[in-house]
Amino acid sequence: MNKTEHKVYQGKRKSKKRQLVYETLAKKELPVTAEEIFMEIALKDDKISLSTVYRALEAFMADGIVQKTMIGESSNGLFEVRANEHKHYLMCVECKKMLAIKDCPLQDYENQLEKTTKFKIKSHQLQVYGVCEKCQKN
Numbered sequence: 001m002n003k004t005e006h007k008v009y010q011g012k013r014k015s016k017k018r019q020l021v022y023e024t025l026a027k028k029e030l031p032v033t034a035e036e037i038f039m040e041i042a043l044k045d046d047k048i049s050l051s052t053v054y055r056a057l058e059a060f061m062a063d064g065i066v067q068k069t070m071i072g073e074s075s076n077g078l079f080e081v082r083a084n085e086h087k088h089y090l091m092c093v094e095c096k097k098m099l100a101i102k103d104c105p106l107q108d109y110e111n112q113l114e115k116t117t118k119f120k121i122k123s124h125q126l127q128v129y130g131v132c133e134k135c136q137k138n
């Protein structure tokens with residue numbers, strides 16, 4: 001739990017449904033679509049709607065606690081909790097399987113960029129595509 005995560009549970013943004021959306025998302029190891037979150041919550045609470053899930057995700061993004069990643073060509077975006085230790089993903093272009101890459105290879109590069117450009121680097125995106133072992137055999 002970092003400081004920003006607590007923001008969800010406090011103040012005017014507090015709502016049971018949003019909390020549910022957040023908790024469902026926080027349990028995920030890999031980024032998921034809004035539809036996946038909706039389906040999972042709908043199994044437990046049929047009163048939730050997909051637009052509620054979208055609104056909650058948008059509020060979380062505005063708070064900077066959730067980030068949206070565009071992966072693949074036809075993707076509507078995948079959501080994940082913004083962790084202190086951010087992750088990158090390796091994705092199989094055939095079966096769309098994703099693997100989290102533990103270490104960020106760009107940390108040193110960012111530091112170097114800050115020095116040379118005088119930018120204060122805020123974030124970056126890196127998505128690696130490939131063909132997984134299983135798909136290589138097919």
Ligand SMILES: [Zn+2]
Nearest residue numbers: 092095132135
């Ligand atoms: Zn594959």
Ligand SMILES: [Zn+2]
Nearest residue numbers: 088104105106
């Ligand atoms: Zn990184």
